[in-house]
Amino acid sequence: MNAMKVLHTIAARDWGGIACRVVDQALWTNRNGHECWLACPSDSAVAAGARRAGVPTIGFDFDRPFAPSTILALRHLVRRLDCQVIETHTGRCANAAMFCRDRAVVIRTRHTTQTVKPSLTRYLRWRMAWDWTIVTADVIAQDLLAAGLVPHSRLDVIGEWAAERFFDRSSWPVWRAETRQSLGVAEDDILVGSVGMLRPEKGFDHLLRAVATLSTRCPRLKTVIVGSAAGDAGWEHHLRSLASELGLDGRVIFTGYRSDVAPLLQALDLVAVPSTFEAQSRVIPEAFASARPVVASDVGGIGELVLDGVTGWLVPPASPESLSRVIASVYEDPGQALAIRTVAGRFATERLTIDAGMHAHMAVYEAAWACRRTSPFRHLVLSDLRSRAAPVNR
Incomplete structure (x- = not known):
């Protein structure tokens, strides 16, 4: 195949790392001679962000x-778009898409390190329902292989990447100056920051506890947390209250959701990824591409990117003490941070570009198309159910 028509599907409603990655994929695909669409709930934050x-x-x-109505509506959509590839990014849309394998290649992309719950129906779906599986970290691949859920021959690891704007060195000095000014941060302040949804597993409470222990040792240390809560704002209120309880008023900045992540990263002296649960954080390749040093929890697939003492620092999860030691070392020894970020920047340029990631995706599409098999489920879609199919929302 030369030009491809690709449909991405997301069942989730909240904006997050999966949606960001899919938007990157869709924009790249459409810029490079192919056609691409995203199907997702029309009233979701995912749809709003993708349209923007x-x-x-x-x-x-x-x-x-x-439901027959969902299956028939999706089949109608695939036929109308005449797409050759469906790449699914969440469980529910993957389950619906498996009934379209007689019309298109179906790729199941898994973004989470959560273990697949054992059951016969799940086992059969993973073994038979999709043409190919993509995972975003090697640790996910090893888990699926160990459980016998996918054959090695139809499994590829395509990790996170950084979009082109993060590599734009010509903009870095201006971004740093303007962003620091907008945040009220002086140039001689040391700014530690985290980017992500305000959820417990992101570990921002551990970061706050870490910086609180350094108030005397690092008097010019400030912290910024970039992101918003998904749905319930209770955890955001908890983080703000915790910052006050720890005596960090005036030293911690909560920006809320921001789309200008590239300029924000330039304002930072250290990027913290204190997650207690993660596959591969998107912000790590983005920080590497921005030549910003990273300290991250050693969970999930993070260690596949952050090589301790080489491209960043790894610390145990939920360990404010370990975080504080790394933050203090960056504060007191900027030369060490410079060496780390230089290596990380080179690593990003060589291996973490969106072009590299998308060429890998295209290779999977080509391979899956080449060994395309007729869906064993096509006969389950009965013609007398067509009248009950819900119309496609546009």
């Missing part, structure tokens, strides 16, 4: 993936 970014977006409800 310029991704052709189709409203689709995956809440009942096994």
